[in-house]
Amino acid sequence: MKKFKLAVLTPHPIQYQSPLFQELASHPEIDPTVYFCWDFGVKEPTFDTGFNQKIKWDIPLLDGYSYKFLKNFAFNPGSGKWDHEINPAIVKEIWKGKYDAILIYGWNSLTNWLAFLTAFLTKTPVFVHGENPLNQESFKSRLKIKIKKLFLGGLFKKISAFLYIGEENKKFFKYYGAPEEKLFFCPYAVENERFINEAEKLKDSKNKFKKELGLEKDEVAILFMGKLIEKKRPFDLLKAFEFLTISYKLKAKSSLVFVGDGILRPELEKYIKEHNLSNVYFLGFKNQTELPKYYTLADILVLPSGAGETWGLAVNEAMCFGLPIIVSDVVGCGPDLVKNNVNGFIFPLGDFKQLSRSLEALIKDSQKRKSFGEKSLGIIKNYTFERNINAILTALKK
Numbered sequence: 001m002k003k004f005k006l007a008v009l010t011p012h013p014i015q016y017q018s019p020l021f022q023e024l025a026s027h028p029e030i031d032p033t034v035y036f037c038w039d040f041g042v043k044e045p046t047f048d049t050g051f052n053q054k055i056k057w058d059i060p061l062l063d064g065y066s067y068k069f070l071k072n073f074a075f076n077p078g079s080g081k082w083d084h085e086i087n088p089a090i091v092k093e094i095w096k097g098k099y100d101a102i103l104i105y106g107w108n109s110l111t112n113w114l115a116f117l118t119a120f121l122t123k124t125p126v127f128v129h130g131e132n133p134l135n136q137e138s139f140k141s142r143l144k145i146k147i148k149k150l151f152l153g154g155l156f157k158k159i160s161a162f163l164y165i166g167e168e169n170k171k172f173f174k175y176y177g178a179p180e181e182k183l184f185f186c187p188y189a190v191e192n193e194r195f196i197n198e199a200e201k202l203k204d205s206k207n208k209f210k211k212e213l214g215l216e217k218d219e220v221a222i223l224f225m226g227k228l229i230e231k232k233r234p235f236d237l238l239k240a241f242e243f244l245t246i247s248y249k250l251k252a253k254s255s256l257v258f259v260g261d262g263i264l265r266p267e268l269e270k271y272i273k274e275h276n277l278s279n280v281y282f283l284g285f286k287n288q289t290e291l292p293k294y295y296t297l298a299d300i301l302v303l304p305s306g307a308g309e310t311w312g313l314a315v316n317e318a319m320c321f322g323l324p325i326i327v328s329d330v331v332g333c334g335p336d337l338v339k340n341n342v343n344g345f346i347f348p349l350g351d352f353k354q355l356s357r358s359l360e361a362l363i364k365d366s367q368k369r370k371s372f373g374e375k376s377l378g379i380i381k382n383y384t385f386e387r388n389i390n391a392i393l394t395a396l397k398k
Contacts, residue, residue: 004396006032007094007102007124009115011085012040013061015288016313019191023385025065029393034067035093037085037111038077050227051261051285058287068093070111085109094118101125101396103163107155116155125160127395129186131310133168133332134175139307152176161395163388165311166336186391187383188311188333195320196377198292209297213257213281220254220363223298225291225318228262231308233328233350238268240304240355242277248360255279259286259294295321299369300362302326306349319343319380324372326358337383343375 006024010017013036024032040046042061045054070087077084091114094102102119104112104126119126137145156162156177163186164170170183202209207217215221222241226232241256258268261284272280286294295301301318303309304327311332315325319337325344327334338344345358362369 001029003029003031004100005098006030006392006396007097007099008032008034009090009102009112010034010036010105011109012036012038013042015057015059015061016190018061020189020385020388022064023389024392027389027393030389030396032065033097034065035090036067036069037087037109038072039069050229052263053261053285055285058289083110085111087111088114090115091118094124095122099124101127101160103127103129103392105129107152120158126158127161127163127392128159129163130169130173131165131332132172133166133310134171135168136307136310136330136332137172137175149176161398163391163395166333168332168335184391184395186388188313188316189383189385189388190313190316190320192320192380192384195292195317199296199321202292202296206296209293213297215255215297216253218252220252220299221297222254222256222300222302222359223294223318224256224258224260224302225294225314226260226303228258228260228264228268230264231305233304233306234258234264234268235271236304236350236352236355237302238271238280240352240359241280242275243353243356244359245277247356250360250363252363254363255281257281257283257294257298259283261285291317295323298323300324300326300359302355302359303331304328304355305331316380316383319376322373322377324362324369325376326355337379339375339379343372343379
């Protein structure tokens with residue numbers, strides 16, 4: 001049996017990627033080596049601009065697979081910008097590694113382009129993993145899209161495989177020139193098994209966790225899970241909750257729970273004080289092993305994000321706990337994971353009144369919440385690392 005040597009280039013250890021790398025390493029037909037551009041959050045607490053504080057992940061991100069940290073010559077190491085990842089050592093690694101393929105996450109850093117050029121020169125097949133949804137391209141100017149078409153069109157002609165995470169991402173790749181036969185569905189996934197097992201283990205603790213927070217057992221907990229930043233649009237949810245309490249005479253009591261932190265927190269707290277709102281809780285940043293508790297006590301998950309929310313993995317996690325989901329029509333995972341009026345609702349971006357109506361429909365109907373949650377669990381069971389590995393292996397064999 002042939003064992004494929006696969007190089008993987010990614011910005012830094014990420015809590016959502018490491019389990020996939022571990023699964024790849026345990027596969028009998030794949031021999032991966034993962035290259036990181038910097039060591040964010042694994043060796044020592046590192047400042048996260050989104051959470052607006054130093055963090056260090058509390059789950060092992062480097063166990064179970066081969067990896068190397070490339071020396072980063074960037075003045076301000078990071079990810080997402082051209083000058084944040086400058087790792088010339090990737091050239092030598094690809095040149096000498098004689099890999100069967102290299103999987104590159106994204107294309108917006110100098111290191112990525114060094115990897116592209118070296119792979120093309122050594123005739124190493126390149127697989128690209130992207131997140132960009134086509135529906136968010138409408139937020140860009142026509143000129144920017146024209147330049148992008150020239151820029152990506154040239155690159156995409158040389159790519160051997162495109163690993164797309166969902167329907168909008170597939171449309172993005174096709175729009176910019178990726179041919180159908182080079183597209184492989186590699187669904188965005190989380191550790192379903194771990195989260196579903198935690199949900200089962202903690203299901204009888206829901207009322208206990210609510211009580212610890214000061215909620216009544218029948219109180220409907222609306223959960224926001226993520227960074228309190230502009231992209232996530234937490235104010236849309238806060239205003240929807242305010243409208244809900246003013247406009248609807250609901251028998252069921254409800255609360256809004258923010259899990260996460262960020263630069264908008266003081267503004268949100270100020271708004272709550274000025275508008276005399278009650279039943280809103282800010283619980284701050286919670287690490288990976290703490291998340292199951294908050295998904296357990298929740299009754300609804302809302303992700304109201306705008307442009308830049310290319311997927312929204314909190315939705316995957318919440319669905320593992322059987323929660324109904326509400327997202328804006330810009331959130332990348334919406335077309336794949338949220339079936340309108342089946343397991344949740346999709347509302348127009350920024351329309352907090354429609355978001356409020358969606359919340360009202362779920363708050364007043366416990367059976368609807370239960371039915372939607374069961375549908376969520378059924379849908380998310382198809383978004384697994386196993387399907388990721390099958391996609392990568394199929395691409396390698398082709």
